[in-house]
């Protein structure tokens with residue numbers, strides 16, 4: 001991603017400054033390096049808005065590696081470096097970085113000279129045995145977000161500036177609640193919001209790190225690491241979307257997944273034997289409850305042995321999967337990173353021959369108990385050393401047979417890694433990883449083990465099935481892991497507080513670069529009531545990854561498992577998911593380019609509205625839909641904050657002025673949702689699975705505004721043909737004028753020819769029209785009754801004007817005289 005034209009304006013007012021403690025060692029076209037005692041401090045402009053701060057030693061200087069960042073990533077910059085013996089300053093077109101030499105303190109300013117971030121004067125940077133801690137000023141009016149997959153509040157200031165202390169150490173935490181930390185994923189990245197302006201800090205260090213957000217000491221944010229370098233990136237905004245976009249420029253974006261992966265997923269631990277799985281599939285279709293994917297957990301395996309089917313339960317996987325595909329289902333299978341230690345088992349034999357396994361300090365292969373140790377003939381497991389490129393390649397290729405059998409995606413579990421060794425439930429800290437020429441221990445690799453596992457899986461799927469977009473789900477990962485896999489936050493609990501927790505956890509992941517996320521619907525540990533399951537499904541209507549899952553031995557946890565009344569509501573929720581899939585898919589595509597999450601906290605859209613800063617029981621889907629799912633048992637009302645502006649209630653289209661909290665009356669069927677003025681909501685008729693989508697008509701619900709413009713993306717669904725332009729990007733605009741409203745639908749990119757029979761615009765709030773013109777020619781008025789047969793014309797439907805045309809692959813202008 002090296003971009004050529006680096007603009008370099010160096011104002012070198014000095015060469016080498018001799019002072020007793022600090023030397024300017026060198027200037028580059030991107031920054032400077034200071035030497036102080038045995039350390040080197042490098043300040044590097046990756047772009048005008050991203051500054052890297054790295055403290056290293058001369059011997060380590062060229063040993064610059066990252067598991068998250070492509071270190072060749074650079075944008076053009078315009079910089080100037082100035083300094084004297086007290087301080088050195090770097091200016092870019094967006095930022096000013098000032099380094100005070102003695103004691104060494106770093107401060108960032110915006111270009112107006114307002115201080116954004118600075119080291120705590122008193123504490124600054126402190127080293128201790130193998131580790132360090134860096135303290136930064138934390139102002140009372142700074143809100144803190146992010147840090148990836150975390151429990152607790154969205155706003156990490158907690159309640160009344162109480163603050164949190166979070167640790168990064170991937171951990172298997174069965175049945176966790178809101179007080180448990182760490183859980184499965186480590187993303188040492190946070191956002192700071194102050195007076196509506198945002199910046200971010202990404203500490204790229206995979207050792208155990210921690211973030212104390214004003215908890216130990218009010219007014220101080222301290223990050224610390226048990227090893228590795230002080231190596232962080234300051235990322236300017238000022239709006240939250242720019243910070244997230246830049247953070248994901250650094251660490252990568254989630255690639256566009258196959259469209260089926262955005263449908264509904266039904267899982268449990270475990271569906272077996274084959275007849276049970278087929279019964280589940282048939283029940284979805286018989287009951288006309290839409291779904292795309294069925295999941296096979298560890299009981300599909302012989303003795304929990306990765307890649308080996310249990311042929312008693314699943315005698316002919318290939319035939320079974322082919323039949324399920326006929327019914328419109330995909331099958332995802334679990335693949336854990338713990339091959340069995342057993343001579344004669346190919347992955348073990350090949351792994352020994354190829355030196356693919358993690359080692360003990362004495363050079364022997366490390367082995368430990370995890371699932372295969374629970375088999376009838378118990379065996380320890382060995383663990384691939386995913387830090388080696390050749391091992392990742394080997395492991396990826398092991399999926400060949402599963403894919404040939406028709407498996408559509410892979411579920412990577414247990415990759416914290418979870419190993420049943422007390423007391424930490426993971427590998428010992430001193431196990432050895434070869435790390436492609438930079439041998440190191442579990443202390444550095446633990447937090448990236450899951451990321452490297454999913455990288456092996458993702459790249460394997462790409463190689464083995466080059467025409468299809470891979471789908472991988474993982475439990476553990478690290479910053480940047482969004483490039484390889486969707487993430488679910490593990491073994492949550494079937495209770496109301498876990499449902500409530502899922503929102504801030506998922507939103508926190510979203511602002512930390514992970515946009516393809518979703519929690520186990522209904523909860524994993526324990527048994528949900530019908531009401532809880534129904535509410536959880538509703539709360540997941542816009543969850544990017546939408547999967548019901550539960551632990552072994554619990555009662556049935558499918559949409560129909562709680563009686564007819566719940567079943568009807570659950571069916572309707574899933575019908576809405578599928579009606580809205582064209583929009584959900586389009587938002588996913590936008591997010592795959594921007595990195596801004598689809599499911600986003602209110603502050604991302606409304607950073608200047610203080611009412612949004614700590615609101616974490618509701619969220620925005622994309623930029624236009626506010627979702628306030630019911631999260632309390634027996635609720636009759638739902639308090640909902642509407643940010644400033646004009647909103648429309650989802651079902652009634654009634655308009656409401658925002659900037660206040662409202663109380664919405666709710667029933668068991670309610671999912672309170674509000675649409676922003678000027679929005680366009682894209683829908684299709686109900687389908688039973690995504691395989692039925694390409695021939696559906698599309699309806700653009702246009703919410704009124706003086707003028708507005710929105711874009712939508714669509715393609716055929718699962719291949720990479722969109723890389724070659726086989727997609728459709730449409731722009732929809734509206735403009736209100738004195739005598740008429742003007743609308744336009746315009747192709748903005750791609751040459752995909754949609755096979756939809758017709759498109760419609762539904763003009764919300766436009767109840768009558770004197771005439772409707774399509775490209776300057778009058779359109780026939782249809783009666784709603786005969787409308788379905790008539791492809792071109794306009795009508796009044798449910799009180800609103802609807803305009804319909806069948807020449808869908810052409811641009812059109814619509815004019816409505818009122």
Ligand code: MIG
Nearest residue numbers: 268269297298413490491551
């Ligand atoms: O030791 O594969 O979080 O989703 O069902 C438990 C069995 C292993 C943990 C996962 C869960 C999965 C379960 N796994």
